[in-house]
Amino acid sequence: MIHCHPPRAAARSLAVLSMLPIVLDTCAIAGNARWRLDPVAGGYAVLALLALLALTVACERSPEPWARSTQPVESGTSAAAAYNATLDGATVQFDAVAPIEQQADSIPDSSVQPDGPRMTDGTQDVVGSTGDGQVADTAQIVDTTTDTGSIADTPADTALPSDASAWPAGTLQVVSAFSPDGKNIKLRFNKPLDPKSVGAASDFTLLENSQPKAGAIISAQVGADPLFLALNLAPTLAINPALTYVAQAKNLKAFDGQGLDPTKNKAAVKRTAYVHILWHHHQPTYLDPIADQLTSPWVRKHSMKSYYDMASILQGYPDVHLSINLTPVLLNQLIPYYLDRIGEKDLAGKELYVDLKNNSIDEAKFMAKWKGKTDPWIDLLLEDTPEPKVATPKQIGLLYADPWSCVSTSPVLMNRFAAYAALRDKNPATLTKEDLAALKIWFEIAWMDPDFLLGKVKLPTGDTVDLTDVILASAPSNATFTLKMPAGLDEGGRIAWYEKLANRLVAEQYKIMKAVIPIHTVLHYDADLHTGQIEIATTPFYHPILPLVQNTELMGAGQPFDPKPEPAYSFPSDAGAQVKRAMQYMEAALGFKPRGMWPGEGSVAEEVIQHFANAGVLWVATDQQVMEKSGLSPGGSPVGPFCVDTDSKKPGEAGDGQGRLGVFFRNTNMSNDIGFKYQGLTGKEATDDLVANVQAQAPKFGAPDRVITLILDGENAWETFSKEHDGKGFFHTLYQRLEQLQQAGEVISVTGSEYILGNPKRNVPAHPLEGLPQLEPLFAGSWIGGTFGIWIGESEENQAWNYLLQTRQDLAKSGLVQPDPLKPSPVNKKSLEGETWYAFDEVYAAEGSDWFWWYGGDMTSPSNDDSPFDANFRLHLAGVYSHMNAALKLQGKSEIAMPVFKPIIQANPQAPQAPLEPPPVLDGSFVPNESEWSAKGGFFFDSDTAGAQANPDDWMATIFYGFGKFGSKSGLFLAVQHNFDLSSANNAGLGIYLSHKKILNAGTGQVQEDPATTKDRMGGPLGFKAKGAARELWVALGGGKATAEWRKWQTGATTWPALAAGPFGGVVAGPTKGGKLLEIFVPYEDLGIAATDPLEMQLIFAQGPKTLDTAPAVDAKMLVEDPTTAIFVTFVCDARGPKAGNPPLNLYGDLCNLPAPDGKGIVYIAGNDPKLGMKAKWVPNKVALRDDGKEGDEKAGDGLWSLVLPFPKGSNLKYKYTSGKPENEGQWGCTEEFPLTERALDITKDPAKKKVKVTDIFADRPTPSGTPGPKTVVVLE
Structure with a gap:
């Protein structure tokens, strides 16, 4: 039986049928066009169709990419079958392309510019954007010998439409030109070419910087696919990659008889582009x-929805190769x-x-x-x-x-x-x-x-x-x-x-x-045998931020103003064990050892290269932002890979190549587009955009090879693809397109090892490490912002690192020998070897990145409750002590007591909503309940119980506070709810510490501050942002009574009790018999401040000489922010939509009230701060921006909505925009710019900066959630 490619065969048969009046039907389904016959043609048309079908049936047909099921289907209608379009049972497809402007490569390395947040100092972003993240190349290449048509590099137009109905009814046009091997140039046309029209070599010209290159083209012929024409080059032709080459044609015709458009007859020549896609599959340890x-x-859920299908779908597209990272x-x-x-x-x-x-x-x-x-x-x-x-x-x-x-x-x-x-x-x-x-x-x-x-x-x-x-x-x-x-x-x-x-x-x-x-394993790509499609990469075992396990001091390069955990966490042996153990585990599970790694969160550093190299890793991957911070191609597009090694050369010096490792850099914008931009597009629209951007990155003719690396989670994005269920249409269309481009040699999909080691079966040359450009040193950073700010630097995060350090130090003190990471877990878990192995396993688990992800204000789970992650982290610490002490018991040694690891994450607080009017009744009890405080006041929690059994030192539970008048005085109200009976407490006391800073002139920043200290009365630390505590209200408890003592700190004082108590003009009420509540009023005159002056507070509960409880546990509570140190943030939301080149405002869901002038809606902001409408949860459609030219808004009615607010430096803001009306307050549906995602703004701590302007685009969805939008621009002044 004859074996041929049926669509190609059908296309070739058109040479016989080209004189018949066959026209395209516009009906097409996901990549396949139907043909219909012009009824006027009569019997000739019928004979022509029979000839076409006969040829198709004569072929031993392999299913088309869009016709292949992702799994073998026995009965019923498969999803993949929906991508067929049939005519009386025969499948017909043509690889059609749309006409575009021919392309030049005058900006070879920046066709796709990074369009994430651009941090500038008082300067505006001046990168010219086409509105979709692309930078238009408006340079013209003028051929004075023929015409003056411009050749613009317009990557957005290079897409391959997947249905033949997209072929124009008009002229034949050149779409692109590329050279897969340097020996010939392939011209791609917008419709099938008539082979008979291809004449002498003189009909074709190679232009070198717009000048004809004599004798460059020696012959031309149409291949199996009439959309392509091969131009054979002279063997002696010398190509200078610094120059631009354009291929030009004339005297050609299409099958339908249309001639070649003389203004669309040329294209800039590029090389084959390689694309390395890596889908990352990971779940934290639950x-x-x-x-x-x-x-x-979630492990089970994602197995059902993604882990199986993301691999199995490749069975239908054998020419597509990619990597999958399994942790x-x-x-x-x-x-x-x-x-x-x-x-x-x-x-x-x-x-x-x-x-x-x-x-x-x-x-x-x-x-x-x-x-x-x-x-x-x-x-x-x-x-x-x-x-x-x-x-x-x-x-x-x-x-x-x-x-x-x-x-x-x-x-x-x-x-x-x-x-x-x-x-x-x-x-x-x-x-x-x-x-x-x-x-x-x-x-x-x-x-x-x-x-x-x-x-x-x-x-x-x-x-x-x-x-x-x-x-x-x-x-x-x-x-x-x-x-x-x-x-x-x-x-x-x-x-x-x-x-x-x-x-x-x-x-x-x-x-x-x-x-x-x-x-x-069935689809595994074997780099030695050159078989298979999917390279399985992996991650250090428990997905740690490996550089931080190596040494938390490595955070400093990217976060110079963030506090570090003290002392540093530094266990290089753990970092090495995480890598080696991952390799051992994956080899045991899969039957082969991975060659590549996507380190946890793309986190790398020069200091951890040794661990990868020692474990036999060939390549790792990280993000473009790390490349730029390493000093390479700032503002350019990542191509590579690069080579790093383990030598100790200084920056700028060439290394000696010891411990070589390849590093692929993730194209930030193109990868992010897949996860977020494409959620609101059809599979065809998304594929057109992605392929266009890949083609725009192709190297110039004669230039070295390039690989474009695309990396993102392979499990989370697809459930929010709105146009096609689970993104299936996108995958089918993308993989079909990659197969077409592979067959033509224009774009070749590869795995990481395949690109480095080569694959002769697919004409992929080797790119050995020693021949790659060397990068020295590799910056310490991750794929998110090029820093580790998500996992370290905030008080919660640093507290977690301190807990981990205490646990790891105790494990080191135990004398237990760290297990060989290349050995599997012992069979006998209860043996000394087994208990030791599991003690270290628990500490490795606690080193995982996922716990630190949720700590701090920079990340919040969709439920707005991160406490489950905090509880699991502390469970792993408890597991270390459990196994460690079991091992010590087997050795006859004393156990090491586990510290009380108090909860790090508290339930959500509430800021005061309004003055406490009328004031609460101060009697040591809630009347009628706590609503007398919570309805208008604020509150925060202080739970220090780590398990089911109550912590006996966890005295304070909830602190309510607010401001208002009590009689003739104004001041601060407090209600401190305890967990235990205060009336039975003896030799105990509640200490309330308050700051002092009086603003004398807000305009000049002139202030007056009283002396202050950073210690409480027991000598314990106080975590004030200001100078410290200037006032102490000590409430002594004993005999069922509470006695208040008021003190002001004095210069030269050593302890609070040594100071004489002064008069207190406030009130302390409670406790009642058996009561757990103290209610307090502190007048402003005792505080020495006014209502608008900044105020911080921290409390302790002590018994005898010992502090039992501190609230908040780490940092003082900021009751009133300090305007003299605040930074003013101007939020600008561009809600102009497509008319300004922006995404549609309703890209991710219906908007019932579009903002003016398109509708009557108002743009609002909702976020994680009271100024952004935060109560216990975010409140949408409450805090409005303005577009009236007032109060910080530059121009009325321009669609740029603005709001100016002060925030403390170092604040981590989370927010999103809505479009609604006042009556929509509290309503997310039909108002939010995108679901399940939030923006982020980390306000600088740089003392020299006073203002921030953040310009966002409505519906410009961040990736991942909790980061700035891809097109967000941030300006610092």
């Missing part, structure tokens, strides 16, 4: 080491907690609980052994759904009340399941048992890849998943879904049906999870 259970379902910490949860427990086997290798034939699980046997040992939602599925009235708090939390619950699903994704969305929106008080049963089902189904919902899927393990008997899809792809519940069931029958389905889903999901590793 293990509760005490309960031996995962505390979240050990991810697999180390997937394997032992799901595969080994749900899939536990007998001696014959048969699953004990899962019936793979009947798709069910033996609930009784499984739950008897493994209840509470996988994740709580597995138990929820396998246990009967509770009646709402008797559901336990834990069950209610799992179902809908907790931050992680059965409604923790993206709204974009949930809206594909109408019944699920209805349950989410239902009043929880009205939920029935049937609702709860349905809710747990929908949570599972919504988190499955759509292919599993659309048809039968064969897995590489031999298992199949087929849910078509219970799930009804509205369409073959991009569908919405309902359940096929049998008709006529009563409520009990419906609940029973849900329970049976819940059992089945555990079995079905087990099959998918079991196939995650096999699909990666």
